[in-house]
Amino acid sequence: LNTFGAQVLYDFAAEPGNNELSIREGETITITNQNIGGGWIEAKNSRGEVGLVPEDYIEVSNGYIYIYIYCMYIRAEDDEWDEEWDDVKSSGGYAESEAGEGGAINRGGAHGSSMKISRNNNTHNKDVIQFIGEVGPVWAYPDYQLDCVVADPKKGSKLYGLKSYIEYQVTPTTTNKPVNHRYKHFDWLYERLLEKFGSAIPIPCLPDKQVAGRFEDEFIKMRMERLQGWMTRMCRHPVISSSEVFQLFLSYKDEKDWKMGKRKAEKDETVGVMVFSTIEPEGLPDLDLIEVEQKCDQFNRFTRAMDDGVKDLLTIGNEHWKRCTGPLPKEYQRIGKAFQNLSSVFTSSGYEGEAALTDALTAAGKTYEEIAQMVAEQPKKDLHFLMETNNEYKGLLGCFPDTVGVHKAAIEKVKEADKLVAAGKITPSDKTTMSKRASTMSYSLQAEMNHFHSNRIYDYNRVMQQYLEQQVKFYEMVKCLNNIKS
Amino acid sequence: LNTFGAQVLYDFAAEPGNNELSIREGETITITNQNIGGGWIEAKNSRGEVGLVPEDYIEVSNGYIYIYIYCMYIRAEDDEWDEEWDDVKSSGGYAESEAGEGGAINRGGAHGSSMKISRNNNTHNKDVIQFIGEVGPVWAYPDYQLDCVVADPKKGSKLYGLKSYIEYQVTPTTTNKPVNHRYKHFDWLYERLLEKFGSAIPIPCLPDKQVAGRFEDEFIKMRMERLQGWMTRMCRHPVISSSEVFQLFLSYKDEKDWKMGKRKAEKDETVGVMVFSTIEPEGLPDLDLIEVEQKCDQFNRFTRAMDDGVKDLLTIGNEHWKRCTGPLPKEYQRIGKAFQNLSSVFTSSGYEGEAALTDALTAAGKTYEEIAQMVAEQPKKDLHFLMETNNEYKGLLGCFPDTVGVHKAAIEKVKEADKLVAAGKITPSDKTTMSKRASTMSYSLQAEMNHFHSNRIYDYNRVMQQYLEQQVKFYEMVKCLNNIKS
Numbered sequence: 001l002n003t004f005g006a007q008v009l010y011d012f013a014a015e016p017g018n019n020e021l022s023i024r025e026g027e028t029i030t031i032t033n034q035n036i037g038g039g040w041i042e043a044k045n046s047r048g049e050v051g052l053v054p055e056d057y058i059e060v061s062n063g064y065i066y067i068y069i070y071c072m073y074i075r076a077e078d079d080e081w082d083e084e085w086d087d088v089k090s091s092g093g094y095a096e097s098e099a100g101e102g103g104a105i106n107r108g109g110a111h112g113s114s115m116k117i118s119r120n121n122n123t124h125n126k127d128v129i130q131f132i133g134e135v136g137p138v139w140a141y142p143d144y145q146l147d148c149v150v151a152d153p154k155k156g157s158k159l160y161g162l163k164s165y166i167e168y169q170v171t172p173t174t175t176n177k178p179v180n181h182r183y184k185h186f187d188w189l190y191e192r193l194l195e196k197f198g199s200a201i202p203i204p205c206l207p208d209k210q211v212a213g214r215f216e217d218e219f220i221k222m223r224m225e226r227l228q229g230w231m232t233r234m235c236r237h238p239v240i241s242s243s244e245v246f247q248l249f250l251s252y253k254d255e256k257d258w259k260m261g262k263r264k265a266e267k268d269e270t271v272g273v274m275v276f277s278t279i280e281p282e283g284l285p286d287l288d289l290i291e292v293e294q295k296c297d298q299f300n301r302f303t304r305a306m307d308d309g310v311k312d313l314l315t316i317g318n319e320h321w322k323r324c325t326g327p328l329p330k331e332y333q334r335i336g337k338a339f340q341n342l343s344s345v346f347t348s349s350g351y352e353g354e355a356a357l358t359d360a361l362t363a364a365g366k367t368y369e370e371i372a373q374m375v376a377e378q379p380k381k382d383l384h385f386l387m388e389t390n391n392e393y394k395g396l397l398g399c400f401p402d403t404v405g406v407h408k409a410a411i412e413k414v415k416e417a418d419k420l421v422a423a424g425k426i427t428p429s430d431k432t433t434m435s436k437r438a439s440t441m442s443y444s445l446q447a448e449m450n451h452f453h454s455n456r457i458y459d460y461n462r463v464m465q466q467y468l469e470q471q472v473k474f475y476e477m478v479k480c481l482n483n484i485k486s
Numbered sequence: 487l488n489t490f491g492a493q494v495l496y497d498f499a500a501e502p503g504n505n506e507l508s509i510r511e512g513e514t515i516t517i518t519n520q521n522i523g524g525g526w527i528e529a530k531n532s533r534g535e536v537g538l539v540p541e542d543y544i545e546v547s548n549g550y551i552y553i554y555i556y557c558m559y560i561r562a563e564d565d566e567w568d569e570e571w572d573d574v575k576s577s578g579g580y581a582e583s584e585a586g587e588g589g590a591i592n593r594g595g596a597h598g599s600s601m602k603i604s605r606n607n608n609t610h611n612k613d614v615i616q617f618i619g620e621v622g623p624v625w626a627y628p629d630y631q632l633d634c635v636v637a638d639p640k641k642g643s644k645l646y647g648l649k650s651y652i653e654y655q656v657t658p659t660t661t662n663k664p665v666n667h668r669y670k671h672f673d674w675l676y677e678r679l680l681e682k683f684g685s686a687i688p689i690p691c692l693p694d695k696q697v698a699g700r701f702e703d704e705f706i707k708m709r710m711e712r713l714q715g716w717m718t719r720m721c722r723h724p725v726i727s728s729s730e731v732f733q734l735f736l737s738y739k740d741e742k743d744w745k746m747g748k749r750k751a752e753k754d755e756t757v758g759v760m761v762f763s764t765i766e767p768e769g770l771p772d773l774d775l776i777e778v779e780q781k782c783d784q785f786n787r788f789t790r791a792m793d794d795g796v797k798d799l800l801t802i803g804n805e806h807w808k809r810c811t812g813p814l815p816k817e818y819q820r821i822g823k824a825f826q827n828l829s830s831v832f833t834s835s836g837y838e839g840e841a842a843l844t845d846a847l848t849a850a851g852k853t854y855e856e857i858a859q860m861v862a863e864q865p866k867k868d869l870h871f872l873m874e875t876n877n878e879y880k881g882l883l884g885c886f887p888d889t890v891g892v893h894k895a896a897i898e899k900v901k902e903a904d905k906l907v908a909a910g911k912i913t914p915s916d917k918t919t920m921s922k923r924a925s926t927m928s929y930s931l932q933a934e935m936n937h938f939h940s941n942r943i944y945d946y947n948r949v950m951q952q953y954l955e956q957q958v959k960f961y962e963m964v965k966c967l968n969n970i971k972s
Contacts, residue, residue: 135837295836301834302835302836306828308831309824309827312824313824313828316820316821316824317824319817323817331802331805331809334802335799335802338795338802338803339799341795341798342795342796342946345794345795346792346942348787348791350788351621351936351939351943354939354943356947357947360947360950360951364953450837453835453840457839461842461843461846464847464850468846468850468968471968472965472968475961475965479962479965
């Protein structure tokens with residue numbers, strides 16, 4: 001593992017003989033081992049002295065609290081991370097946010113105890129995880145479900161026409177006032193959401209970038225549709241949809257507002273694992289680790305199996321799509337032509353009284369041509385939505401291993417706590433803190449699992465209903481076509 | 487062209503200076519050129535002298551009148567023919583049969599004048615071509631349409647089980663008494679019909695012989711079905727169905743009756759072009775040659791175009807068959823499996839309240855498996871009959887060029903008659919005879935064309951109706967399957 005630079009937030013005086021390292025506020029140190037446990041990490045100062053320091057007293061240089069219950073922020077090794085390493089000024093931190101920001105705890109629901117998540121140090125909006133007996137913790141969903149419409153793609157240009165781009169109109173159902181966004185703005189939003197919520201909430205990727213032919217109508221239409229799907233999914237998430245950055249994206253007032261909001265969002269420091277620090281599991285019991293682990297394992301198995309299932313469906317769906325838009329309608333067309341050809345041959349017989357037959361043959365031939373067209377167009381009507389939904393889920397499922405991995409690592413560390421207490425490396429009070437933190441992560445993950453499940457059921461119910469309806473319509477239409485002609 | 491041996495039936499004394507050859511009754515001569523025209527052919531006697539002889543005075547050795555209006559019997563060069571060359575004893579002939587066998591002329595129909603065809607020197611049954619304004623000459627169809635059922639294939643054996651065979655039960659609708667026949671009996675019947683009627687009536691080939699696996703149930707079923715199709719077609723033809731040999735095949739009383747009938751049929755001499763000699767166009771006007779030629783050309787073009795059309799339909803039908811029984815149902819099956827797999831993954835989620843969704847997914851999956859099976863079985867229900875009928879017509883259409891060719895050659899010769907009269911090579915009376923003969927052939931061919939057309943319309947109406955009905959049923963069933971599940 002790499003070592004990471006960190007800023008010292010507060011003075012800390014080492015207790016002699018305890019292998020600790022004294023540090024001073026403002027000092028820069030290097031983390032040499034983040035896997036110590038017990039709220040401690042091993043660090044090296046500029047003089048080359050190595051020792052343990054309390055994790056709460058330091059902050060990784062880019063403003064993220066690097067370690068949260070000994071769990072490495074997995075995305076830390078991404079190139080993108082390195083790029084931003086020095087850009088963001090450090091301030092704030094876990095200890096701070098844990099201490100401050102109380103806010104109303106939503107206990108008003110019929111569903112028992114609950115806990116809050118304060119999404120941002122600078123906002124007083126509160127999201128709540130409610131504990132519901134049946135499915136466990138769930139996010140508190142707003143009464144009014146936010147949605148938005150992505151529409152009306154328009155070609156714009158700048159630099160006197162040297163650079164052209166497509167601008168989409170995004171209209172939130174709340175304000176009903178459209179704002180314009182280019183793909184790169186969506187991409188910016190994605191990066192912000194990933195940075196801020198990525199440890200707790202799987203943020204699905206945006207639809208692929210495509211350079212060649214990106215102004216072709218078909219491509220623009222498809223990208224718009226996928227951006228719509230992505231935005232709808234984000235809107236549906238209570239934590240994301242009520243976040244300041246998302247609200248900014250949906251309803252900035254003017255260019256100045258947008259630019260200022262952007263700058264502020266980019267400076268947001270409650271990002272990465274810090275998102276957990278804003279969850280205060282007040283009044284909620286600590287969760288049973290073994291039960292949580294089992295749930296995680298089950299969810300892990302589930303997402304993996306679903307991922308396989310979804311990929312399988314996508315593979316066969318793609319094959320079926322190709323057959324339905326390629327060889328099959330071509331064959332129907334050829335059958336249609338063969339019937340019509342036979343009809344015109346029969347017409348040339350010079351024999352009387354076969355008008356009924358030649359009409360029937362022509363009609364059958366035309367029916368086949370119509371069927372060919374219907375077959376070729378059908379995938380867009382039924383398979384398309386099924387494929388898009390599964391494609392979306394493929395992306396979403398790809399995010400879960402990271403999210404679950406973050407949590408699993410935290411649990412592992414908590415399990416080591418007993419040994420560490422026994423060895424006198426941490427105090428029982430440290431262990432309690434660790435358990436609380438892990439419990440908070442578990443509540444968050446479970447709320448996220450339940451959010452995923454309920455959305456999955458909603459989405460698949462919808463897609464299956466639409467799919468089967470379109471199938472019935474198709475066969476009804478083909479049957480009618482045949483019926484008329486027979 | 488080969489030369490053929492011939493028997494001299496009557497004395498003929500050559501007129502000097504006319505390039506004629508004197509011949510005597512009983513003498514064997516060799517035909518050196520049958521394309522002379524005007525009722526003359528060139529022959530060589532045993533002394534090597536070459537000259538013209540009247541065609542009516544000679545008979546080709548095998549009992550066939552070799553030339554009928556200078557038209558070669560096209561099948562003469564088949565191996566089969568050569569084999570039988572010496573087997574059949576010569577007797578009878580065109581002159582004889584033209585002179586004898588008057589019989590009642592059917593003028594009783596509502597359809598104007600008519601002409602008879604006596605099918606056999608030894609029978610007094612008469613078939614009639616009726617002249618009907620709308621479509622031209624048609625065969626006189628019996629009031630009661632003969633049909634038969636080919637069923638109940640049974641394995642038999644002889645030579646103490648050394649040789650085994652399949653025997654089919656053939657039950658004519660007239661007697662309703664079943665008779666048994668092996669494939670080789672059908673083949674014998676085919677040979678007799680081809681020999682006897684082949685010049686005037688296209689006799690479609692029997693279903694292919696197949697040696698390997700000929701006792702497999704599928705093959706036996708298919709052969710039986712095709713033998714049924716062939717027999718039905720023969721039954722429908724008024725000339726064939728009322729012929730002695732066909733009646734024998736359908737309703738022989740016992741083995742002895744069958745064997746005697748066989749021997750008699752094999753000795754039948756009213757075969758080949760002789761079948762035309764049994765048609766007496768009494769009271770019917772000679773046909774306009776140009777009009778007849780145009781009709782023939784049109785029919786020729788028609789059969790060729792239909793042949794192309796039928797072959798095209800067979801090719802694409804075969805491809806579609808393969809797709810419908812191979813990749814397509816496999817794909818549907820895989821889609822079905824993918825849905826069901828997703829359903830069982832969803833069931834394993836541990837999340838409450840998705841029974842409706844998993845039920846829907848399972849149902850959709852099963853529907854796809856059912857559709858897969860239906861798609862795979864559908865060709866047997868719709869495409870099969872369409873393919874069989876077109877296959878039958880492909881065979882039938884393959885016979886027409888010969889039949890039409892025989893007629894076309896005859897017309898060509900008649901067209902030369904004027905020149906021959908002018909050159910003093912034949913008398914005007916000869917020319918009248920030639921025209922009459924050609925006219926007889928034309929009537930016969932036109933009756934056959936009309937028979938073909940009316941059968942074609944009947945068959946294709948039936949096949950299209952059945953096909954479209956099955957299509958509707960199929961889509962109705964698939965729609966219902968989907969409907970139940972959606």
